[in-house]
Amino acid sequence: MEGCPCNPMQRSKSSQPKPIDLEGPYRLLYCSSKGDKNGVIKEIESGVSPNLADYDKRTALHLASCEGCTEIVNLLLVKGANVNSVDRWGRTPLSDARSFEHEDICKILEAHGGTDPVELDASNPCYELDHTEVDMDDSVLIGEGSYGEVYLVKWRGTEVAAKTIRSSIASNDRVKNCFLKELGLWQRLRHPNIVQFLGVLKHPDRLIFLTEYLRKGSLYEIMKNKGRLDPLTAVAYALDIARGMNYLHQHKPHPIVHRDLTPRNVLQDEAGRLKVTDFGLSKIAQEKDSYGSYKMTGGTGSYRYMAPEVYRRESYGKSVDVFSFALIVYEMLHGGPANRAESPEVVADKRAYEHSRPSLSSVAYPEKIKSLLRECWHENPQLRPSFENIIIKLEAIQEILQDKKFMKFCVNRCSIM
Known part of the structure; x- marks a missing residue:
C-alpha cells in the first residue's frame, strides 16, 4: 500500500475520485436562509459563487432576503452577489423582501440598485x-x-x-x-x-x-420503480425532505404543519432534488395550549403515515410530521411500506393503540439511522427531535457513508493496481 495513490495518508486532491455532488449550491443556500454567517463565509471562501443558483434560479440573496437575514444580505452584496438576479418566476431579492415586509432589507437592496419587476401586493390574499x-x-x-x-x-x-x-x-x-x-x-x-x-x-x-411541474414525478413513483434505495441516496433524499419541512416548521409568525407528509407529496425536480408539496393545503398551527401543542384534532392525513396522536384524535403539533418522515425514510431503505399486507387503517390503529412500529432488525440499516428512526417515531411526541436536529444528524450520517464509499473505492482500486 505504501506509495499507492489510494493511501488516505498520501492521496492528493487530484487523485481522489470525484464524489457525487450531494450538496452543490444548496449548502450555501441553506446557510443563507438560516442566517449562518460563518457557514456562508466558509462556502464562498471554498470557491462557491455567491450567485450560484438552484434549479429554480434562486440565489442565496433571494433566500436571505425573504427570511429577513439582514447581516447575510449585506455580506452577500459585499461578496459580489447580483442584487437583481431573477428566479424562475421573475422575482428578484427585492421582490421577496417586499412580499415579507422586511423594510430594512428593502432599503439595503434599493441602495444597491435593486429593482422589483413583479411588484406583488403583499396584502393580496392570493395571486x-x-x-x-x-x-x-x-x-x-x-x-x-x-x-x-x-x-x-x-x-x-x-x-x-x-x-x-x-x-x-x-x-x-x-x-x-x-x-x-x-x-x-x-x-x-x-x-x-x-x-x-x-x-x-x-x-x-x-x-x-x-x-x-416536476416531471420526474413523486417519491412514491421513484420507490415503486427502483425498490429499495441505497443508504447514501436515501439519506440525501431524507435531507431534502427534512430541509423543506424545517423551513415550514420555522415559518414566522406561525409554523406550518403539513399533516399529510407522504411519498406522494414529495416530488423530484430535474436536478434530482426532492421538494415537499401540498403543505399549503394543511392547517396552519396558530393556537397553542399550555403544553405547547396545537389544537388541531381532525383526522387529516394518510393512515399509513399518520402519527398515533392524530389517529386517536388527540391534540397534536409539529412532531406529527416527524413521525411521518421517519416512516418515509424507513420505506426508502426497506423498499416499500411496512405491513403492506394489512390495510392502512389497521396499521394506523396498531401504531396508535398497540405501539406497533416497523422492524429494524435488518442489517441493511446503518445503526445511526436505526437510532434516528426510533427517536422520530417515539410514542411521546415531546421526545421526537425537531427537523433542525434531524438535519444535523443526517449530515453526520451522510459524511460517514461518503467516507465509507471513498474507502471502498480505494480498496477496489488498489486491488486492481
Missing part, C-alpha cells in the same frame, strides 16, 4: 390569474390528489401543474375563502425543497391553482 391564460381543454390528467385532479397545462409558455379543487370545497364560500387564504400563504414561501405556488385561476365554475 389571481385570468382563467383565459390556461386552456384546460388541452390539459392532460397526470394524477389525483386529496383535493381533486391534477393536470399538466401550459401557462405563459411553461409547463405547470393545475390542481382542481373538488366541488364540495369550491362551492362552499366559507371553505373556499379559507382555502384561498392558505394558498395565499403558500405563494409567499420560497425554499429549494418546497414546490413553488404560482397562482389561482379566476374561473367562474371551478377553483384551480397552479404550481411548478
